[in-house]
Structures are given as C-alpha cells and as structure tokens.
Amino acid sequence: MKQLDDILNYCNELAFDLNFTKAKEWKADAKDRMLVGYLPIYFPREITYAANGLAVGIMGAGDHKQIIKGDAYYQSYICHLPRGIIEMALDSSLAEFDGFIFPAICDCVRNLSGMFKLADKGKFQRYFDYPQNFDKLIGGVFYRQELEKFMDDAYKVNGVKVTTDKLNHAITLYNTNRKLIEDIYNIRQEFPWRLSAVETYKVLRAGLVIPVEKHNEILEDVIDLISDERGEPMDNIRVVISGSFCEQPPIGLIKSIEMAGCYIVDDDLMLGSRWIQGNVDDTTNDPIGALVNAFLTKSTFSSAVYDVGNPKGKRLVKLVKKRKADGVIFSAASFCDPALLDRPELMKDCDKAGIPHINFQFHENTGQFKVIKEQAGTFSDSIKLWA
Ligand code: SF4
Secondary structure, X not given: OOOXXXXXXHHHHHHOOOOOHHHHHHHHOOOOOEEEEEOXXXXXXXXXXHOOEEEXXXXXXXXXXXXXXXXXXXXXXXXXXXXXXXXXXXXXXXXXXXXXXXEOOOHHHHHHHHHHHHOOOOOEEEEEOOOOOOXXXXXXXXXXXXXXXXXXXXXXXXXXXXXXXXXXXXXXXXXXXXXXXXXXHHHHHHOHXXXXXXXXXXHHHHOOOOOHHHHHHHHHHHHHHHOOOOOOOOOOEEEEEEOOOOOOOOHHHHHHHXXXXXXXXXXXXXHHHHOEOOOOOOOOOOHHHHHHHHHHHHEOOOOXXXXXXXXXXXXXXXXXXXXXXXXXXXXXXXXXXXXHHHHHHHHHHHHHOOOOXXXXXXXXXXXXXXXXXXXXXXXXXXXXXXX
C-alpha cells in the first residue's frame, strides 16, 4: 500500500500540470487514441472512453500562469476562467488535443468555443448544449442528438466506432469512480479531519487528466488509508461550499477557509465528477439512452441547470441537512453570472431553513486570502458561540 503523502503529491502534480503531460503520454502510447478537452461543468466522459479517447478536464489556469494574451481577448468585466484557457491554447499547452467540448453554461464559454474555432484549435470545437427540459421525448431526444454529434466528431478523428459493449464497460468504470468519490465524501462527513478539503480536491482533480481505471486505483487507496484514524479532530464548524462549480478557487482560498475553523463537508468544486447521482444502467442494449436517462433523472443541482419541479434552494438545504452542516459559504467567481444570479434565491431558502451563511467572490488567481479568512473565522466563531 502506498503512503497517503505520496498519493497526494502525485495528485497535486497531475491536478495542476497545465501541460497535461500524463494525458499526452497516454495518447502517445498507442495509435488511434485521442484527447478531448472539456470545460466545466459536466461531460459524459464515458463516450470518449468508448471511442478510444481520454476526456481531459480543463479547469482553467488558476494561479499557475500569468495571463497576458487572455486579458487582451476579453473585456474586464467577466470571470477569469476563459482568459486562462485562451492563454493556455495560445501558448500551445493544448497542442496535442484532438478536440474540445464547451458545455453550455454561460455566454463566456459560448464565446470561448467561437475563439477556439477561429483560432483553429483541435480538429473539432463543439459547443455542447444540455437540455433544460427533462421530458424524455423533448429534452431526452435533444440530448441524444447532442451526444450523437459528439460521436460523429470523435469518429472523424480516429475512426473508432462506439459499440454497445465498449460503452457499457465505460459506464461501469465511471459508476465505480462516482461511487468511490461518494465513499470519500461519506467518510469525510463523519471524520472530516482524516482528509482535508484541499487534499480531497487534489485527489478529485487528478482524475480529470488520467484514465478512469488509474483514478479508481488512487481512490481505492485513499479510501483504505482514510478508513483508519488519521489527523486530529478540531473544534471546527461544518460548512457546505456553494457556487464554485466552474471557475475554481485557488488552493490557498480553500485552505484559508479550513484554517479559519471550518470543515468543508460538501462542495460543488469538481462537480462534474459527481454530476450523476448514483449509477448509470450499464446492462442495457441502449447505453446512450442510459446516459440520457441518467442526465434527465439523476443530475445534481447547479446554477447551470433549470430546476423546474425540483428547486435548487431546496436541494441545497437538503444537502446541508444530509451532511449535518452548520452553514453555507457562498463562494462564486467574480462576474460568474449563473452563480451570482442564483445566489439571492439560494440565500432565501437557507434563511427560511434557519441555515446561517456568508458569501464572497474570488478570482482563480486571487492572491490575498486575509479578508476571506477573517470572514470565515468570524462565521465559525459566531456559530460556535451563538448558534
Ligand atoms: S465562472 Fe461562471 S461566468 Fe465564468 S465561465 Fe464559468 S459559468 Fe461562465
């Protein structure tokens, strides 16, 4: 068995390697392989796997890269994520990628897909729309067509056909992946000191750049290691982080919240890896239908998805109760339209349920955490003293 520190160091390397070295090595190891970069939040990676590809999550440049050209491409009053990604593309960090998926989430990502097209990055650049109607015969048919368009794109790259067997096998692997991640969250719910939120984040993010089988091995090792006692319980409050589903906060920010006396017992960082709640059917003759059905009926909640009949605020309150959290920290990227538009409604639901909350905004390359640490520390103290 490996040591946890070794695993975490390895995950750290993978998670923040903006050259995607391991993914590129994987591609170079055999012919007919392809790399498909996808942006937040969610993309059904199973299909890429079945097409002999690796879906690689591109979560922005964070605070690991100086942005110069990216700033020239965008006006000042939008979030930071697209600037970092265009900078990476123009610097050839994404050179060996065969195609890119831009999940429909906001206008910034839509425009970024156009920029990739104009700059001729990859062999395809697909703006990938998701249904906002959850009727099988409307949203379901639409989503299937979107998936088929992607399969055509992928086929044109390497000529590999997605078969039922291959797709069912991929679904099995990703079902395992989600289950293992959920196991880690469940252990952390009881014993949050055994694996910090920063460590959890690195372990999950590493999975965006390596084959799912390899990530499953890492997750299994981590579960084994944190099933035994590790670390010291602290007198911390328990919080859920909401609003960081796309642009990712810098590690220093997550660490500041923890150091301010908060156990982060759930969050929407790396939400795409946890998007489908539960298993996708991996035994059917129509695995595309199974993926469609899973999206329609088992998606988690997010500001990127319309929530008719199943409001996000109620789901957030339910999550807070499930995790036995004391409060919510609304942490959104500056200028993130979806997160900031939803925030007042989510706050109202928290108020109605008597759940305390605070909020702030960040950039992926925010360098000053003092104010956030003080705010989170005061939140923690006030809950400990008066809640
Ligand atoms: S952080 Fe928000 S506004 Fe920016 S690209 Fe993501 S969803 Fe869009």
